[in-house]
Amino acid sequence: MWDERYAEAGFVYGTEPNDFLARHATRHLPAGGRVLCLAEGEGRNAVYLARQGYDVTGVDGSAVGLEKARRLAEQHGIQIHTVVADLGAYELGSECWSGIVSIWCHVPTPLRVRLHRAVVAALEPGGVLLLEAYTPRQLEYKTGGPPTADGMMSLAELRRELAGLEFIHAEETVREVHEGKYHDGLSAVVQVIARKA
Ligand SMILES: C[S@@+](CC[C@H](N)C(=O)[O-])C[C@H]1O[C@@H](n2cnc3c(N)ncnc32)[C@H](O)[C@@H]1O
Numbered sequence: 282m283w284d285e286r287y288a289e290a291g292f293v294y295g296t297e298p299n300d301f302l303a304r305h306a307t308r309h310l311p312a313g314g315r316v317l318c319l320a321e322g323e324g325r326n327a328v329y330l331a332r333q334g335y336d337v338t339g340v341d342g343s344a345v346g347l348e349k350a351r352r353l354a355e356q357h358g359i360q361i362h363t364v365v366a367d368l369g370a371y372e373l374g375s376e377c378w379s380g381i382v383s384i385w386c387h388v389p390t391p392l393r394v395r396l397h398r399a400v401v402a403a404l405e406p407g408g409v410l411l412l413e414a415y416t417p418r419q420l421e422y423k424t425g426g427p428p429t430a431d432g433m434m435s436l437a438e439l440r441r442e443l444a445g446l447e448f449i450h451a452e453e454t455v456r457e458v459h460e461g462k463y464h465d466g467l468s469a470v471v472q473v474i475a476r477k478a
Pocket of ligand 1 (some may be wrong): 283295299320322323325340341342346365369384385386
């Protein structure tokens with residue numbers, strides 16, 4: 282499904298970064314650090330972060346998406362690392378990332394729970410997770426995201442799954458999202474910025 286979507290002409294979510302990420306990244310992600318972008322797709326967020334001086338790795342299940350990500354990086358004269366992998370099999374490592382970015386990373390709930398435990402373990406002390414995702418309320422808006430609630434997440438779930446991190450920003454909100462034709466309009470989202478002590 283994702284390879285097919287990314288085979289469309291152009292960048293399906295655009296080439297500009299997610300605006301929650303752009304607003305908060307340089308303030309919270311340790312300067313110049315190693316940042317892992319989960320479910321990175323066509324690379325707009327990874328390229329933005331690399332342009333801010335981070336050493337960025339994007340992981341995604343879609344080889345087609347990550348090929349476009351590499352091309353986008355080249356167009357900007359910067360480098361990103363890419364890993365084609367299913368997040369169910371990808372090893373995040375232990376205390377090795379100063380930042381982890383998760384933008385619209387919607388995987389089945391049991392996998393998400395495991396992934397978030399792995400995120401906590403993979404952040405260095407002082408490392409920061411920056412996450413935006415759809416909440417189940419998004420089903421009322423129909424402006425993007427998965428077709429069912431499975432994989433969407435609430436702030437209460439994230440607080441449990443990310444236990445061990447200190448939440449700096451934690452909000453469920455409804456906001457305008459305009460990122461190409463698949464994310465377009467008023468949307469029910471959850472946003473988290475959380476640091477490992
Ligand atoms: C809505 S897109 C978001 C892409 C990117 N984060 C962005 O904001 O532009 C969701 C991404 O999740 C990836 N994805 C979904 N399930 C995955 C899995 N199990 N393993 C790896 N990637 C997955 C898809 O390939 C797709 O690129």
